[in-house]
Amino acid sequence: MSHFAQISPTEDSNVFTVTNVIVAEQDVIDSGLFGDPKTWVQTSYNTKGGVHYAPSDDPTVPQFTTPDDGIALRANYARIGGTYLLNEDIFYGPRPRDRKGVLCASWTVDAPDWLWKPPIPKPNTGVYGWDETTQSWIGV
Numbered sequence: 001m002s003h004f005a006q007i008s009p010t011e012d013s014n015v016f017t018v019t020n021v022i023v024a025e026q027d028v029i030d031s032g033l034f035g036d037p038k039t040w041v042q043t044s045y046n047t048k049g050g051v052h053y054a055p056s057d058d059p060t061v062p063q064f065t066t067p068d069d070g071i072a073l074r075a076n077y078a079r080i081g082g083t084y085l086l087n088e089d090i091f092y093g094p095r096p097r098d099r100k101g102v103l104c105a106s107w108t109v110d111a112p113d114w115l116w117k118p119p120i121p122k123p124n125t126g127v128y129g130w131d132e133t134t135q136s137w138i139g140v
Contacts, residue, residue, distance in 0.1 A: 003023055004043065005020070005041050005042075006040055044074070050072050052067065075114040079093045098131055
């Protein structure tokens with residue numbers, strides 16, 4: 001079984017919105033059972049930031065934290081509300097929200113990992129939440 005993301009076009013012919021993610025066989029997608037097969041793109045739950053991660057059999061090790069030699073498919077696992085860029089053939093997640101639920105308009109996403117990044121790096125020690133209004137990290 002594979003994971004597939006259903007994509008919907010936007011006003012930009014290169015940008016698509018992820019509207020659904022399912023687990024299915026390729027032949028089921030190709031059959032049209034879930035709509036036009038051209039609207040479905042395979043995605044890998046083992047892929048994040050352009051790196052493929054192995055599942056862990058050790059319960060003390062968090063899942064998908066150990067990189068392996070697998071193929072990182074389309075930069076990131078597709079998320080509903082996320083984006084698929086046709087020309088780049090990659091997925092990235094929805095724009096993050098801050099600790100108060102405000103959309104992080106100041107954050108950017110781009111190659112090579114296609115992960116959202118704040119304008120100021122998160123401090124290395126302590127527990128912090130982003131505050132979009134002040135555009136700063138707040139200790140929590």
